[in-house]
Amino acid sequence: MLNVKLPKFVDPRKLADREVNISGTVAVKDMAELSQMLVHGDVEVIADLQFSRDELRIRTIMGDVKATVPVECQRCLEPVDVELEAKLNLAISYSEEKAQTLPKYYDPLIVEEDELELLPLLEQELILSLPIVSYHSDCSIQTSFGDGNTVDVKETEKPNPFSVLAALKGSTDKK
Numbered sequence: 001m002l003n004v005k006l007p008k009f010v011d012p013r014k015l016a017d018r019e020v021n022i023s024g025t026v027a028v029k030d031m032a033e034l035s036q037m038l039v040h041g042d043v044e045v046i047a048d049l050q051f052s053r054d055e056l057r058i059r060t061i062m063g064d065v066k067a068t069v070p071v072e073c074q075r076c077l078e079p080v081d082v083e084l085e086a087k088l089n090l091a092i093s094y095s096e097e098k099a100q101t102l103p104k105y106y107d108p109l110i111v112e113e114d115e116l117e118l119l120p121l122l123e124q125e126l127i128l129s130l131p132i133v134s135y136h137s138d139c140s141i142q143t144s145f146g147d148g149n150t151v152d153v154k155e156t157e158k159p160n161p162f163s164v165l166a167a168l169k170g171s172t173d174k175k
């Protein structure tokens with residue numbers, strides 16, 4: 001596995017001019033905003049970033065950011081692991097104004113200074129890729145109302161759908 005720590009700051013234009021690839025890891029707990037949304041931040045983010053210039057000489061950052069993070073299951077409130085993957089498709093621009101001229105197939109990234117702080121960028125990409133609702137695919141708490149209505153259902157109050165089914169089955173079998 002990768003065990004290189006990502007640099008905190010990069011000079012994205014210089015890296016793009018040199019066609020540099022950076023891959024490495026960073027601890028989720030170094031991303032305060034994302035950590036707050038998780039059960040804990042003791043997991044790693046893996047990033048693979050390619051800085052380059054396209055055929056129009058536009059400086060770009062392509063790549064992906066991945067992490068498997070523990071979030072609270074919306075049904076049972078226990079941790080559930082969610083795989084996050086964000087694809088980067090960025091074109092670097094000095095200003096909002098200049099960003100308007102970029103081809104629409106890029107997401108503009110405004111970098112006014114020489115340096116770019118890498119972590120907040122990766123953090124925002126991961127936050128955007130977080131699902132709105134997460135739950136165990138085999139959660140012990142099931143619902144007959146669909147997703148999202150079961151946050152305050154207690155496990156002890158859970159009706160057993162099979163008892164109804166069994167009763168029906170029993171009556172037809174008896175004849």
Ligand SMILES: [Zn+2]
Pocket residue numbers: 073074075076077078080135136139140141
């Ligand atoms: Zn659950």
